[in-house]
Amino acid sequence: MEGVSQRLNAAPVRKTRGGPKMSPEALRQLLRAQPFRPFRVHLASGHSYIVSSPEWMVVAAPTSALGLPGQAADGDRLILLDNMSITHTEPVDSLPVG
Numbered sequence: 174m175e176g177v178s179q180r181l182n183a184a185p186v187r188k189t190r191g192g193p194k195m196s197p198e199a200l201r202q203l204l205r206a207q208p209f210r211p212f213r214v215h216l217a218s219g220h221s222y223i224v225s226s227p228e229w230m231v232v233a234a235p236t237s238a239l240g241l242p243g244q245a246a247d248g249d250r251l252i253l254l255d256n257m258s259i260t261h262t263e264p265v266d267s268l269p270v271g
Contacts, residue, residue, distance in 0.1 A: 195260075200237060200256070204224070204230060209226070210264050210265075211223060213265050215261050217259075223265055224239060225265075229241070236254065236255055237254045238251060238252070239254055
């Protein structure tokens with residue numbers, strides 16, 4: 174049942190003709206939550222990324238930017254996410270240390 178409760182806390186996804194779509198407002202709601210809870214963004218490609226802090230994500234339409242601290246050999250990494258490719262989000266209860 175743990176997966177069920179996590180899904181209930183996930184941001185809503187609207188189905189559109191081109192497939193799943195995460196609205197920019199749904200992402201903003203997750204980022205504004207008090208207290209903030211880190212969450213994982215899942216993409217239609219099968220990739221997923223952790224949003225560890227609201228300061229690391231900029232939401233726009235149709236593309237959002239996500240910073241991945243310490244994910245590149247020379248420091249931080251920035252990726253662009255097509256909001257149309259976000260299938261769902263889920264809370265991350267604990268983040269890896271290091």
